[in-house]
Amino acid sequence: MPTSIAGDLSHPRDADDSALASVFAAYTVTATLWLLFATAIGVLLAYKFGAPDFAPGEWLTFGRLRPIHTNATFYGWASLALVGLAYYVAARSSGTRLYSVKLAWIGLILFNVAALAGTVALELGYNDGNLEYREWPWPIRLIFLGALLVTAWNLIGTVARRATEDIYLSNWYTIGGVLWTCIIAVVAILPWYQHGLGQVSVSGFYMHNAVGMWFTPLALGIFYYALPKLLNRPIYSYALGVFAFWTNLDFYPIIGAHHFLFSPLPWWLQTTAIVFSVAMLVPVLGGSANFLLTMRGRFRDMTHSYPLMFVFVGVIGYLVGSTQGTVEAFRSLQEVWHLTNFTVGHSHLTMYGFVTFAIWGGVYALLPVATGKAADQRGLALHFWMAVVGSFIYVISLSIGGTIQGLDWIAGRPFIQSVVDIQSYWVWRGIGGVLMFGSHVVFAWNVWRMCFGPSATAVQLAPSRSDGAPT
Amino acid sequence: MNKLLLIAGGSTLVYACLAVVMGVLPGIKLSATPAGPGVVPLTPLQAEGRDVYVANGCSYCHTQQVRPLDQDKAFGRPSAPGDFAYQTPELLGSQRTGPDLTNVGARQPSALWQYIHLYNPRAVVPESVMPAFDWMFDVVDQAPPGTTPVPLPGSYAPAKGVVVPGHRAEALVAYLLALRQPALPGAMDGHGGTADANGAAHARMPGAAASGTSAPTGVSLSADGKESAARGSALFTANCAACHQASGEGLPGAFPPLKGNAAVNDADPAVHIRAVMYGLQGAVIGGVTYSSPMPAFGATLGDAEIADIVNHERSSWGNHGSPVTAAQVAAERAKGK
Numbered sequence: 001m002p003t004s005i006a007g008d009l010s011h012p013r014d015a016d017d018s019a020l021a022s023v024f025a026a027y028t029v030t031a032t033l034w035l036l037f038a039t040a041i042g043v044l045l046a047y048k049f050g051a052p053d054f055a056p057g058e059w060l061t062f063g064r065l066r067p068i069h070t071n072a073t074f075y076g077w078a079s080l081a082l083v084g085l086a087y088y089v090a091a092r093s094s095g096t097r098l099y100s101v102k103l104a105w106i107g108l109i110l111f112n113v114a115a116l117a118g119t120v121a122l123e124l125g126y127n128d129g130n131l132e133y134r135e136w137p138w139p140i141r142l143i144f145l146g147a148l149l150v151t152a153w154n155l156i157g158t159v160a161r162r163a164t165e166d167i168y169l170s171n172w173y174t175i176g177g178v179l180w181t182c183i184i185a186v187v188a189i190l191p192w193y194q195h196g197l198g199q200v201s202v203s204g205f206y207m208h209n210a211v212g213m214w215f216t217p218l219a220l221g222i223f224y225y226a227l228p229k230l231l232n233r234p235i236y237s238y239a240l241g242v243f244a245f246w247t248n249l250d251f252y253p254i255i256g257a258h259h260f261l262f263s264p265l266p267w268w269l270q271t272t273a274i275v276f277s278v279a280m281l282v283p284v285l286g287g288s289a290n291f292l293l294t295m296r297g298r299f300r301d302m303t304h305s306y307p308l309m310f311v312f313v314g315v316i317g318y319l320v321g322s323t324q325g326t327v328e329a330f331r332s333l334q335e336v337w338h339l340t341n342f343t344v345g346h347s348h349l350t351m352y353g354f355v356t357f358a359i360w361g362g363v364y365a366l367l368p369v370a371t372g373k374a375a376d377q378r379g380l381a382l383h384f385w386m387a388v389v390g391s392f393i394y395v396i397s398l399s400i401g402g403t404i405q406g407l408d409w410i411a412g413r414p415f416i417q418s419v420v421d422i423q424s425y426w427v428w429r430g431i432g433g434v435l436m437f438g439s440h441v442v443f444a445w446n447v448w449r450m451c452f453g454p455s456a457t458a459v460q461l462a463p464s465r466s467d468g469a470p471t
Numbered sequence: 472m473n474k475l476l477l478i479a480g481g482s483t484l485v486y487a488c489l490a491v492v493m494g495v496l497p498g499i500k501l502s503a504t505p506a507g508p509g510v511v512p513l514t515p516l517q518a519e520g521r522d523v524y525v526a527n528g529c530s531y532c533h534t535q536q537v538r539p540l541d542q543d544k545a546f547g548r549p550s551a552p553g554d555f556a557y558q559t560p561e562l563l564g565s566q567r568t569g570p571d572l573t574n575v576g577a578r579q580p581s582a583l584w585q586y587i588h589l590y591n592p593r594a595v596v597p598e599s600v601m602p603a604f605d606w607m608f609d610v611v612d613q614a615p616p617g618t619t620p621v622p623l624p625g626s627y628a629p630a631k632g633v634v635v636p637g638h639r640a641e642a643l644v645a646y647l648l649a650l651r652q653p654a655l656p657g658a659m660d661g662h663g664g665t666a667d668a669n670g671a672a673h674a675r676m677p678g679a680a681a682s683g684t685s686a687p688t689g690v691s692l693s694a695d696g697k698e699s700a701a702r703g704s705a706l707f708t709a710n711c712a713a714c715h716q717a718s719g720e721g722l723p724g725a726f727p728p729l730k731g732n733a734a735v736n737d738a739d740p741a742v743h744i745r746a747v748m749y750g751l752q753g754a755v756i757g758g759v760t761y762s763s764p765m766p767a768f769g770a771t772l773g774d775a776e777i778a779d780i781v782n783h784e785r786s787s788w789g790n791h792g793s794p795v796t797a798a799q800v801a802a803e804r805a806k807g808k
Contacts (some may be wrong), residue, residue, distance in 0.1 A: 063528025
């Protein structure tokens with residue numbers, strides 16, 4: 001369903017630019033609203049660990065709000081923001097306009113309707129089996145699948161009319177991520193092979209792939225575009241990026257069962273998952289090295305570019321979080337950390353330290369260019385430091401507290417002792433969480449400025465060095 | 472266009488194959504896992520209770536998988552593939568903020584306790600951070616015939632009227648009480664420390680927590696009743712305090728006090744030892760009949776551990792029962808129920 005703008009397909013015009021900017025801005029704005037909502041819920045949940053009788057009753061009970069927090073973060077915030085960025089990157093890196101602006105708007109509506117309906121369903125107690133990250137009732141997940149299909153079609157259509165011979169690497173990751181996630185969504189919905197233990201194996205596959213084949217490739221796609229843009233130099237090694245693409249594709253789908261180590265799943269399945277968790281070091285180290293080497297000799301650029309700082313933290317989050325995932329998969333360490341709050345720290349290190357910082361870096365780098373409106377540097381600074389310090393406190397406190405939990409269990413102490421011993425770390429987690437939420441309020445203000453604020457005279461990506469910004 | 476087809480189509484084809492191999496095929500194979508011996512489907516009320524469990528996200532804090540690891544022995548025998556035949560959706564969970572519930576119906580068989588705990592967990596476990604599910608209960612002037620009001624401790628009881636469980640609470644408690652692990656064939660006893668479902672040699676020598684049928688080696692331990700009682704303190708917290716409370720005073724009308732309890736202070740420890748080993752129901756203590764069942768700990772605790780608990784109870788809260796030895800516990804075990 002291409003738009004009816006006549007003329008040369010490969011050359012964007014002013015009207016196309018402004019349509020692309022509107023799409024990018026709309027995805028970012030709705031994503032930001034979901035971020036505020038999801039993390040406000042997160043702060044309330046964190047508070048309940050210290051005051052379980054605070055905000056009592058059916059509608060604010062922990063077990064209903066918890067999946068609302070995770071799903072709104074995943075499918076409201078991160079998905080919408082990443083798709084908005086993917087559209088912008090696809091059109092710009094292909095030197096063309098969007099295949100269909102209309103499809104982009106339809107996708108936006110479908111994503112938001114799914115997230116809204118899913119939230120309401122969970123609040124009413126319609127939880128599809130507490131199966132992590134697929135708790136929304138399946139008809140709602142079909143809406144999400146519809147949004148993915150629309151997005152895939154639109155991204156492919158955009159890249160298909162590229163002005164260049166090559167397809168820029170970012171689009172490999174974003175188009176791949178959207179297409180693979182369509183398959184994940186179908187595998188998760190079909191019921192015929194999901195009885196009892198069979199469903200456990202599907203859950204292992206799903207919960208890891210929903211993260212690693214959706215958020216990871218899209219966030220990496222942003223790195224591959226934003227980093228060269230911010231530094232005004234090409235990616236260190238295109239071939240290494242291609243290599244990381246195929247190895248990530250081959251290894252990641254195999255590691256899901258490491259979420260069920262020591263469970264009654266077949267031992268070979270668990271061992272295979274551990275082996276490939278180690279193999280994941282190949283794309284992770286390859287990818288991280290590629291990003292850091294792209295920055296070689298230019299790390300000082302960060303002193304005057306907050307977008308670059310966000311991207312840098314995202315790269316470090318990717319490196320550290322993913323490596324931690326490999327280490328956690330070893331049986332000897334799972335004995336200590338499995339089922340403890342350590343894993344909650346890990347999931348925040350990856351979804352926040354990596355994916356969310358990648359999104360922020362991308363938005364701050366690209367949205368001002370798209371809209372011609374810039375946010376205040378002080379706003380970026382406040383956002384950056386609150387988010388970094390907050391998430392650092394969050395991850396460190398839960399890592400220590402979770403380790404204590406695991407050691408308490410191994411020492412054979414009464415179970416309730418592990419609840420008592422982690423209490424003070426839950427308080428620190430709450431402090432970190434409040435800082436993180438505060439940074440999101442600042443981010444929302446910055447997004448407002450970038451979308452609806454006064455126009456900047458000139459938006460430059462790399463102020464001190466840019467010599468003619470490439471498209 | 473060919474390049475795009477190769478990257479998008481090729482990678483998607485690869486991914487589809489991996490999704491079938493790692494997701495669908497194991498799903499097909501494992502979905503056909505037959506039910507283990509003694510594993511039965513839930514009754515309609517229990518199944519309704521499971522739906523309440525899911526609707527309110529209980530498994531975000533409670534696992535239902537016992538690993539073949541020492542630290543999981545407190546929760547039952549290692550889970551076996553056949554245990555999950557009727558469990559769709561699966562509720563293995565990923566967090567153990569609260570204890571594992573695989574075998575909670577056997578570990579905590581008292582419906583009364585479950586109701587009090589559900590109404591407000593802190594009424595029986597002061598350190599608990601579990602939400603209160605008081606909204607699943609009704610406050611009425613008088614309990615309808617055939618319904619037992621929930622005997623809440625003073626500060627948790629409503630100012631006026633009595634608390635009775637609503638339908639969701641009844642279904643949920645019916646489900647929780649149905650969570651009992653059937654014994655595995657070939658297991659040495661109910662504890663099943665040797666039954667490793669995965670065939671992995673992972674049974675380490677138990678440390679402080681001796682396994683169920685360890686030989687009565689407590690003779691040397693019995694030399695010092697005080698030392699035994701000190702060890703029993705942690706065991707008491709883990710196994711007994713939820714009902715009898717850290718104060719030893721129990722909960723009036725629900726769980727009997729151990730403080731000043733005649734059997735606990737009796738010179739002959741047989742009744743006391745046998746209560747811990749074989750459980751108790753319908754006993755009259757201090758003129759009050761207690762109908763809630765007390766679970767039997769003989770299968771999960773060794774003789775020395777039972778002696779430690781008994782000694783802790785006999786020397787705490789002003790009690791002055793004579794200390795017992797593991798040998799005495801072994802003698803009661805030998806007599807049978």
